[in-house]
Amino acid sequence: MKGRERMGYSFIRFKSIIRKELLQIRRDPPSLAIAIVMPILMIFLFGYAVNTDVNHLPMGVWDQDKSSQSRELVQQFVNTEYYDYLYQIEGYEELQQSIDEGKVKVALVIPANYSTLLDTGKEAKLQLLIDGADPNTARTALANAQLLIQNKSTSIQLQKLEKQGLGPVEMPITLQSRVLYNPNMESLVFNIPALIGLIMQNVTAILTAFTLVREKERGTMEQLVVTPVRPLELIVGKLVPYIGIGMFSFCLVLLTGISWFGVPVKGSIILLVVLSLLFLITTLAIGILISTVSKTQLQAMQMSFAFILPSVLLSGFIFPRESMPMVVQWLGGAIPLTYFLEILRGIFLKGVSLHSLWDETLILSSFTVLICLVAILKFRKRID
């Protein structure tokens, strides 16, 4: 029967939808601006904002000794680059006030007899006050100060022993440590790849979240659903044009990350691009699914946010997933971004090959197929 024959998938219809969608995108500059300006803006904004490195903390010093030795000590603090000597403080009251006002995060108190005590070989007691409001910062500030003072004590001790004629003294134990992958432990190197993932997720999901719902609101859907068009052709045909736009926008963000923020890609760029393409398709599909189930653009917007916010927290973008409770880890496992972050950090920082990313690749592929399927099944050729 002729009617039945024409019920199947049609490449002609699929092509028509792609062509129409491209025309619409071309005539709608705001949507293009979202795809191009927003990612660049976000990577600059967040690239600087999420810099979690603890260095150049404002430091105040109450130097009661005012000797060359106390000045040397302060200089040693400054040399670590973790502390910036900004304020000279006199008295506890002023010290308390500077910390309260947030002018300084760290305050060093050197006692009046510091050099005398050192010269006579007695114990000099320094005091370090730290603003503990941000525990991460406080911990780093404290650890670095302890390290510095320990090193200083040890070298003074060694000098003393050598002077007493024990000859060159050797340390009983030394620790030779080497940090792999991000040797300077710069948070930027760790954060930028993840940031690229997050930005791409948000931009692409929002790009497609409106495509179907806009047609519902404008009424063009009513005309479209009285045609023989199949949900598969419509959903995939609407997704395809955005892959190109998403890829273009991804390349822009990637270039910014590499050249502006100086984050190197250890592994294969080609692998990075291919797997990013896979992730883009996943998030575009999420957008389409949102568009399929929502009735208005406002609803689509709300749903997009309901999807974006948890993904920031649960994917391991901010907090390492390993330290999350089991249930939260499972929830994170349901978010595609989680796997893409593994891929990004793996390729950027560790230079791993596809071999170690098979799991992530397969999971993302399954997500894509599953989400598209749900969208196709959820799509109703009805308007009631």
Next chain:
Amino acid sequence: MMNTQIAITCSHLTKKFGSLCAVDDISITIPKGCIYGFLGPNGSGKSTTIRMLCGLMTPTKGEGTVLGYNVIQDAEIIKHHIGYMSQKFSLYEELTVEENLDFYAGIYGITGKKAKDRKAELIKLAGLTGRERQLARSLSGGWKQRLALSCALVHEPEILILDEPTAGVDPLSRRVFWDVIHSLSKKGISILVSTHYMDEAETCDKIGFIFFGKLLVEGTPQELKERFDLPNLEEIFIHLVEHEQEPGRRVDEI
């Protein structure tokens, strides 16, 4: 047995939106090649009935067939055979006249020379010559409707379903529009059209008055005028609406 002479038929078709009964137990039959006019005041359920027949909405109760295909189970087959124009302009405003036609040609699987010929034919038929490159957004009301008609005709449907195609359209465009409708009807195409214009209704083969979701009367314009002994459809329309608004009165008593 499937009656091959019937284009559209429905029985006890009902649609409820919550407690509101938008279409209440409507049964109609439209023979092939017939122009059937749907009349009724605003909110009487014309669009809802049309949407159920196109497979756009699922009836709450009752059933219907289009060309012998069931509107619920075979909606997708029906869609190959009908051309539909919704009450609200629903083509792509940011696409040109030509691009809209190309898109719908593609959607109906028409390509190449056939698509090109069909497009030229429709542009001529609707008098859109010279406006091929104009964005649909910039067309005025009458021209938009002509474009919508062209898009609905692109796949040469056997049935044309038009929901208030001439609302807010200037007299000339209306004339052009109805000339097209009559010429299509002569070619054997069945047409279901809703309208508020009585002069248009007058030229239909059969008309149905629908009010508060109920089909009040049905017949040829001549039959109705004789039955109510009124000079024109406008008088009949007003007569029906006034009588129906009096509580407790039924159509059968008239």
